Amino acid sequence: MKSPKKNLLFALILLPIAMYASRDGFTQSVAPSAGSAPTELPAWAFLWDPNVKVPPPDDRPNTIPGSSAAFSWRQARDLFVAPDWHPDAHPLMPDVVAYGRKPNVRACGSCHRVEGTGGPENASLAGLPVEYFIQQIADFKSGSRKMSGPQRPSTQLMLASVKDITDDEVRAAADYFASLKPKRAIKVVESETIPKTGPSRLFYVKSLDGGTEALGQRIVEIPDDVDQFELRDSRAKFTAFVPVGSVTKGEALARTGGSGTTIACNLCHGPELKGLNPAPPIAGRSPTYIVRQLYEFQQGGRAGGASALMKETVEKLSQDDMIALAAYVGSLDP
Numbered sequence: 001m002k003s004p005k006k007n008l009l010f011a012l013i014l015l016p017i018a019m020y021a022s023r024d025g026f027t028q029s030v031a032p033s034a035g036s037a038p039t040e041l042p043a044w045a046f047l048w049d050p051n052v053k054v055p056p057p058d059d060r061p062n063t064i065p066g067s068s069a070a071f072s073w074r075q076a077r078d079l080f081v082a083p084d085w086h087p088d089a090h091p092l093m094p095d096v097v098a099y100g101r102k103p104n105v106r107a108c109g110s111c112h113r114v115e116g117t118g119g120p121e122n123a124s125l126a127g128l129p130v131e132y133f134i135q136q137i138a139d140f141k142s143g144s145r146k147m148s149g150p151q152r153p154s155t156q157l158m159l160a161s162v163k164d165i166t167d168d169e170v171r172a173a174a175d176y177f178a179s180l181k182p183k184r185a186i187k188v189v190e191s192e193t194i195p196k197t198g199p200s201r202l203f204y205v206k207s208l209d210g211g212t213e214a215l216g217q218r219i220v221e222i223p224d225d226v227d228q229f230e231l232r233d234s235r236a237k238f239t240a241f242v243p244v245g246s247v248t249k250g251e252a253l254a255r256t257g258g259s260g261t262t263i264a265c266n267l268c269h270g271p272e273l274k275g276l277n278p279a280p281p282i283a284g285r286s287p288t289y290i291v292r293q294l295y296e297f298q299q300g301g302r303a304g305g306a307s308a309l310m311k312e313t314v315e316k317l318s319q320d321d322m323i324a325l326a327a328y329v330g331s332l333d334p
Helices: 004-009 131-141 153-164 167-178 225-232 246-256 287-299 307-314 317-331
Strands: 022-024 026-028 187-192 193-195 197-199 205-206 212-214 220-223 238-242
Touching: 131 153, 131 167, 187 246, 187 317, 205 220, 220 225, 238 287, 238 317, 246 317, 287 307, 287 317
Parallel strands: 187 238
Antiparallel strands: 022 026, 193 212, 197 205, 220 238
């Protein structure tokens, strides 16, 4: 495995644009204050810092606990290869998931992982209804699903991939990911103080300097093992630090609607928030991802499919409400 120092340096891909202020040697997004207006971009949820230096990938095989496979950093960073650490744990992957199709259609299983677990920088796909999956690709293609904030490479590569993907490839990927059972990958921890963090381009990691920092009104989601996640293992785990009291507040909002603040989530997403076709499962999903989506629905970044229903649901939410809902949803068993 790589040394802790190299853990921070390894990242997914290279592209320019920085929107973050420097602090204690790390470029870091500024957390919004409590009670901030819902129109203020939650920069911490749209993290992108291209200033983290990425060393050239090497061809030395790496191993991880619980797998007999071995992959190099070059393979892990080749988006036309989906490293399959646990080949007996899933059905046969269609080519579009395992390899994509050059020059523009990246392997779905590379960014979203072979078992569809994704990460805080993108979406988990395991267990998504086929109809919902197909609609999202159509929304990306039509431009009715966009992304606010900096031009993050995860979104740019997605847009490039869907531009050239065929209907047959979309259906094959949809059928594959729908067949997978969502896995619990996130532990939600309420805290006022968290380990000091810095960006690894698209997500947060613990600072090599140690120490602590105030969480404030934001969510900080970090991989428990950076190498395992960046080597694209679907079994990588995350800890999501959320404000104290947010899970209970989020549960009240999700269950009751908060006296008109929103609408009870189970009406569309099922009694345990595990999906009610065509509405997707949301239980156990990345809290960072959930905040991004609530913000996009509210601000019009997602305007396709059933977005009109979600627009009404989120129009009165403050960012503190979004954080609370995301913390509660992330704490659930998927």
